[in-house]
Amino acid sequence: MPAIKSPALAALLALTALGLLALLLSVAVGSVSISLQDLWAVASGGGSDLHRELIMSLRAPRALAAFSTGGLLALAGALMQVLLRNPLADPYVLGISGGAAVGALGAMLIGGGLALVSGSAFAGALLSTLLVFGLAQGGGGWTPTRLLLTGVVVAAGWGAVITFMLTMSPADRLPGMLYWLMGDLSYARAPYAAWLVMILAVLLTLPLGRSLNVLARGPLQAAALGIAVKPLEWLVYVLASLLTAVAVTTAGSVGFVGLIVPHMLRLQLGNDQRIILPASVLAGGTLLTVADTLARTVMAPEQLPVGVITALLGVPTFLFLLHRNR
Amino acid sequence: MAVLDIEHLVIDIPGRGDGDPLSLQVESGQRWGVLGPNGAGKTTVLHTLAGLRAPRRGRVVLNGTPLTHLSRREVARQLAVVFQERQDSFPATVMETVLIGRHPFLSAWQRESAEDIRLAHEALSAVSLTLLEDRLVSTLSGGERQRVSIATALTQQPTIWLADEPTNHLDLHHQVAVMALLNQQADNGAAVFMCLHDLNLAARWCDHLLLLYPDGECCSGPAEAMLVPEALERLYDQKLVVAHVNGAPVFVPG
Numbered sequence: 296m297p298a299i300k301s302p303a304l305a306a307l308l309a310l311t312a313l314g315l316l317a318l319l320l321s322v323a324v325g326s327v328s329i330s331l332q333d334l335w336a337v338a339s340g341g342g343s344d345l346h347r348e349l350i351m352s353l354r355a356p357r358a359l360a361a362f363s364t365g366g367l368l369a370l371a372g373a374l375m376q377v378l379l380r381n382p383l384a385d386p387y388v389l390g391i392s393g394g395a396a397v398g399a400l401g402a403m404l405i406g407g408g409l410a411l412v413s414g415s416a417f418a419g420a421l422l423s424t425l426l427v428f429g430l431a432q433g434g435g436g437w438t439p440t441r442l443l444l445t446g447v448v449v450a451a452g453w454g455a456v457i458t459f460m461l462t463m464s465p466a467d468r469l470p471g472m473l474y475w476l477m478g479d480l481s482y483a484r485a486p487y488a489a490w491l492v493m494i495l496a497v498l499l500t501l502p503l504g505r506s507l508n509v510l511a512r513g514p515l516q517a518a519a520l521g522i523a524v525k526p527l528e529w530l531v532y533v534l535a536s537l538l539t540a541v542a543v544t545t546a547g548s549v550g551f552v553g554l555i556v557p558h559m560l561r562l563q564l565g566n567d568q569r570i571i572l573p574a575s576v577l578a579g580g581t582l583l584t585v586a587d588t589l590a591r592t593v594m595a596p597e598q599l600p601v602g603v604i605t606a607l608l609g610v611p612t613f614l615f616l617l618h619r620n621r
Numbered sequence: 622m623a624v625l626d627i628e629h630l631v632i633d634i635p636g637r638g639d640g641d642p643l644s645l646q647v648e649s650g651q652r653w654g655v656l657g658p659n660g661a662g663k664t665t666v667l668h669t670l671a672g673l674r675a676p677r678r679g680r681v682v683l684n685g686t687p688l689t690h691l692s693r694r695e696v697a698r699q700l701a702v703v704f705q706e707r708q709d710s711f712p713a714t715v716m717e718t719v720l721i722g723r724h725p726f727l728s729a730w731q732r733e734s735a736e737d738i739r740l741a742h743e744a745l746s747a748v749s750l751t752l753l754e755d756r757l758v759s760t761l762s763g764g765e766r767q768r769v770s771i772a773t774a775l776t777q778q779p780t781i782w783l784a785d786e787p788t789n790h791l792d793l794h795h796q797v798a799v800m801a802l803l804n805q806q807a808d809n810g811a812a813v814f815m816c817l818h819d820l821n822l823a824a825r826w827c828d829h830l831l832l833l834y835p836d837g838e839c840c841s842g843p844a845e846a847m848l849v850p851e852a853l854e855r856l857y858d859q860k861l862v863v864a865h866v867n868g869a870p871v872f873v874p875g
Contacts, residue, residue: 380710502729513708521697521725
């Protein structure tokens with residue numbers, strides 16, 4: 296609507312600028328800082344070998360992986376909140392991260408390499424999605440409440456399996472597992488698939504924005520206003536699950552981004568999904584990029600799990616915004 | 622031709638066996654009222670006519686095409702529903718809420734045009750909510766929210782109105798204002814079909830009535846023929862006294 300259109304567009308532009316800035320910062324900062332001049336040199340094909348190596352094989356892939364993970368999680372969270380019409384929903388509420396964690400930790404337990412860990416995480420995420428959806432079907436069709444309850448219970452089940460695995464695992468594997476559970480980007484290397492999924496998801500959800508606004512008013516009102524409710528809910532569910540699966544496969548179960556980013560944006564920009572969905576991608580990506588830069592620099596050479604930083608940054612910011620908005 | 626043709630409709634009403642098959646024709650300009658005690662199935666009938674639930678048997682034909690052959694979007698371009706219950710999971714302003722009435726007319730990439738905004742403003746002014754247009758719906762009173770729902774349907778510019786208790790939560794003045802508004806919609810050629818729990822509103826504003834008895838029996842026809850005290854007493858299982866005010870019957874519980 297025109298009244299909020301231009302501020303909203305301005306917000307999207309500002310978020311894009313912030314995102315680029317965060318990516319730039321993330322590439323420049325670290326054990327060896329790289330000046331803007333040197334960055335430019337590398338970008339235009341020159342620069343020293345050390346800088347080239349550092350940027351092209353380490354920092355840029357990691358920064359891009361962080362951005363896409365954050366973007367995917369925030370978008371998945373925004374979609375889940377509309378689908379379940381529940382502000383407490385996040386990408387993990389339906390047990391997707393639990394399934395992925397069981398897959399990933401299982402692979403770590405048997406000493407599997409990076410590829411096996413990622414592959415099992417993805418398989419676990421999809422398995423959990425199918426399991427929850429199958430169980431939620433029950434006798435009649437599924438409803439958001441039923442889906443939510445099934446997901447929460449399945450997630451609790453995965454939680455028990457995860458605790459069991461942690462108890463059983465040898466001490467030298469524990470830190471790796473805990474890092475995975477809190478979200479960790481140190482092993483993220485090839486963010487291209489995640490970026491592709493993220494861009495496709497944005498293109499797919501942009502024209503759905505107004506339909507999702509209508510869906511947020513409840514299924515009956517949505518149907519009365521011309522929405523084919525079931526197909527739309529299906530699409531949103533499958534899409535949000537896929538986005539979450541790709542995100543946890545990239546970086547483990549980074550918490551918090553998917554729940555809080557959409558809410559922060561709603562507090563600032565209102566609840567028009569046409570704005571909130573793309574803004575979530577930008578803000579989620581920016582938040583995780585900044586958080587990961589901090590995670591690998593504040594206690595260098597020690598690296599912190601990025602999930603710790605997202606929570607430390609996000610909790611006070613969110614509480615401040617919530618407090619300011621009555 | 623009837624805009625809404627209801628053919629041998631049998632509806633599953635929870636906890637009850639088969640009722641009479643329901644057949645009736647709603648034509649443009651008519652104002653239908655559905656009367657019946659709590660739980661008789663007024664809302665269920667209304668939702669079935671809107672295509673929001675499938676009947677067990679029979680069918681509903683909208684302007685010559687069976688509802689089942691139309692997409693939700695095609696239905697929403699002709700028919701608006703005012704629900705008795707609303708769900709506001711996320712905050713939205715009054716203006717945003719009313720504007721979603723334009724949804725069935727906009728393509729996926731299209732934004733609301735100045736014309737859509739104008740229709741929304743007109744609708745808000747018709748229910749005297751202009752001053753509240755920037756307020757969050759969650760901060761409004763029940764009666765104000767009811768008027769937001771009516772304004773949303775108005776923005777949809779329907780040729781058929783299905784309204785479930787449109788006067789719910791409204792004070793006397795706004796009850797009359799909303800009934801007058803629906804009346805005017807009918808004068809302009811829309812068909813109005815509404816569930817009412819207030820017998821006297823139905824007697825004053827409806828020209829046709831559908832009575833739904835608790836045992837599944839139903840009968841329908843012109844209002845004068847249906848407003849028989851004996852039938853109404855059986856309908857509500859309540860003694861009634863009929864008074865006449867300005868020549869019109871007024872029903873008071875006896």
